[in-house]
Amino acid sequence: MAERSNFLRLVSWLLWFSASSIALASNVPSPISFNWDAIKYVYAFGDSYSFVQGTEGYANYSFIGDSFNLAFSPGQLLSDHIIPRNTSSDASNWLEYLTGCFGGLPSACSRQLWDFAFAGADISLALLPQHHNFSVQMVDQVKQWATYAVDVIPHPPEETMTAWWIGINDTGDTLQNASITDFPAFWETEMGAYFQAVQMAYDGGLSGPQLFINVPPEERSPGFVNDATWGPILKEHIDQYNTALTNHINSFAHTNPGSIVLTFDAHTWFNHVLDNADHYGFTNxxxxxxCTDPGYFWYNTGHPTDHTHRLLAGAIEQQLREASS
Structure with missing residues (x-):
């Protein structure tokens, strides 16, 4: 009962946070309404927390393509299979649990998952270097979709939700970047690139509901939890990034008054679960x-386990259902 009580309190807070963003988008009557049960297509842009492996993707990094091979034919996209249990958790991730699309052709899933996220992605190559020379940064993921996929796969507004989860690598990659002297200004520059890409996707056809997820407390990951030097700096970067993100989400909603804007506070959710680990079955x-031990929250130094992704998807889905009209 304690677990359920804590979870419901968290959900109530998250619903308030989401509703505040939705209200910003309702200055004029929206041409569409949000109903999670009506969503048949989920598009995703982001990093390793969101990528799924495809038969046409770069091994362990993407569903389709890489920076040297951004182009693909309609036939390649439509025949691309999701490879089951091949994500950053070495099993399924939150998008697969949320959509129920765990493998095979996305078009064969009752709720189709079209995932352009790339493991290791930052927001823009103009702002931070690639993790690998084959990495596809988030703004280029959007360009890839707009150039090669927009006319190939469906995206009717009433039935399509677009998920955005980026910034985990950006906040970490800036830790020892001596070229950045004003971090609040840098995050503003990043948000400019981020939401230029969001606007491009929105104007280009992904005009259904937009789901934005902020950066979780990576300073509590095994890679930083005991690092007294860089852990606090990472926390500061994440807090600054999330503040800038919230401001730009609100700005996007005002700029696009017919949009449906949804948010999920992954930062609060991660902290809550980590602070109440025993209630969620975590022992470490x-x-x-x-490994597959469900007692671990973290699969490696910076990525959550399959069990964590399953719980996260459940929390997001409950919020989406509560936000449904």
């Missing part, structure tokens, strides 16, 4: 195990 929240 500071170490990691590249």
């Amino acid at each position: 929240i500071t170490g990691y195990c590249e």
